[in-house]
Amino acid sequence: MKLPAHGANPTHLLEALGLEQTNHALDFSVNINPLGPPAILKTVWHELYQHISGYPDPNARELRDLISQETGLKSTQILAGNGAAELIQLLARFLTGSEVLVVDPTFSEYASSCKSLHCRIESFALSEKERWQLRADLILPHLQGKRALFLCHPNNPTGAIYSYSEILKLIQGAQKAGVMVIIDEAFYDFCENDITVAPLVKLYKNLIVLRSLTKMYAIAGIRLGYLLADEQVINKLKACQPQWSVNALAQSIGKMCIQDQEHRKTTVDYIAQERDRVTTRLRELDYVISDSSVNYFLFRDRKKQRLDHLIVYLIKNGVIPRHTANFITLDNQYLRFSIKMKEENDQLLAILEKWRYDSFVDKRV
Structure with missing residues (x-):
């Protein structure tokens, strides 16, 4: 079955x-927000009609500028995508034919997308006995020969968050080994405390942070996410992305969502x-x-x-x-x-x- x-x-x-x-x-x-989309979207819905006849900004500049203000990163370190799913697929293309380590249990799209582009996947399993927590010293030896590590934080499906110091050790150890660390923060904004590692993108060129607007803002039908990384990585990913990937409605709605604190x-x-x-x-x-x-x-x-x-x-x-x-x-x-x-x-x-x-x-x- x-x-x-x-x-x-x-x-x-x-x-x-x-x-x-x-x-x-x-x-x-x-697992999207049970409170639904921000109320402002219903209020201005009729105004969004004007966006359906014109081509969207292919670079989503206004949206990226807002994300830049929120994250403290340069807009050149931000790539908007047609949902996090598209960005994961772009990352898989970037990693084509490589060896990849995935910390499990986790979102299945990392492995399936990478496998579709001939990557070899190794799984590192966390356990209930350890309360689904990770230890960098146990994971780092598995990075040998790998090109990238996928980590979901907060974790899906456990909802667990990890020690900041352990994540930092992973990023630093991976940098020494020449390994990209891809951290999916699709659910970070549901946490009461600030658990993001986005500011570390300024310091570590091997760090990539994925985010989705689908979950918090209940806009799964719109498809919108973004990625934070070193400018050189962004440029390589952007070169593989279809033109006008993020439609005009998604860009307008995304801007309103991000501003609705x-x-x-x-x-x-x-x-x-x-x-x-x-x-x-x-x-x-x-x-x-x-x-x-x-x-x-x-x-x-x-x-x-x-x-x-x-x-x-x-x-x-x-x-x-x-x-x-x-x-x-x-x-x-x-x-x-x-x-x-x-x-x-x-x-x-x-x-x-x-x-x-x-x-x-x-x-x-």
């Missing part, structure tokens, strides 16, 4: 499981409060929950080795989880759940409480 490679595809998941389609299920597999603050406060409430209750029910700092968490039922039956149970009760069959090292022994609105989270808690009770009463489950 081949399950879909990403969340937010409930139709494909149900087809793969041979289950009837439903129009009313809550999709906990999609209130939306971001409201989101961070809400996510922190709801995440603490939900994960506390799940731990009380004796589930294993990752120490997440973002808008999703990793879940394991310590009483079940695999969660195939629980996935079906959840779906039949109106909840779509994110399976982990395609996350290296997880082997579908875990599920990922996003944080949604309180009423929806309550429904998830009620279903998992019933599953715990039913599992206790009926050992056949």
Whole structure:
């Protein structure tokens, strides 16, 4: 049975499981902001109509200028893209035929994109026993012969954040070894504390930082992300990027999103409060929950080795989880759940409480 490679595809998941389609299920597999896009977008939506007939700025200069102000980097160190997915594919082209190290479990697109361009992938696995934390001294020996290291921070799917000092050791050790360090910060802006390594781009030419506007601003349909790197790296990537890659609507919407700091603050406060409430209750029910700092968490039922039956149970009760069959090292022994609105989270808690009770009463489950 081949399950879909990403969340937010409930139709494909149900087809793969041979289950009837439903129009009313809550999709906990999609990990975008539950508060939705910034309100300003609805207010000015009719004004955006004017952008659809003209060609976009091929260099997204105004958008990059705003990102420059936010990050403190030069606009020449910024590349806008048609979502982080396009930027990952550009990086894969940049690395064609190389050996690459990926810290797992993590977003599957790093490996799949690199494999499509004949890269050889080595996986370095983090473990639940170590609370999904990384140690630079264990990873650095694996950089020998590699051209790049992919690291997701905060991690997807665990939501874990890593020690700044350990990340710095990785970057410095990789620089000595002539290895690029690619850090995906797609969820950094959900964290209560500032965990970004973007300022280090000024100091380390081997550092590349990926970001997405899809998650925080709930604009998955628009497709917008950006990349921070040394100017020479930016120029090489830009040379491989299709012309007019970032459309005019995306550029306009991106500028409004980046300037809406209130939306971001409201989101961070809400996510922190709801995440603490939900994960506390799940731990009380004796589930294993990752120490997440973002808008999703990793879940394991310590009483079940695999969660195939629980996935079906959840779906039949109106909840779509994110399976982990395609996350290296997880082997579908875990599920990922996003944080949604309180009423929806309550429904998830009620279903998992019933599953715990039913599992206790009926050992056949």
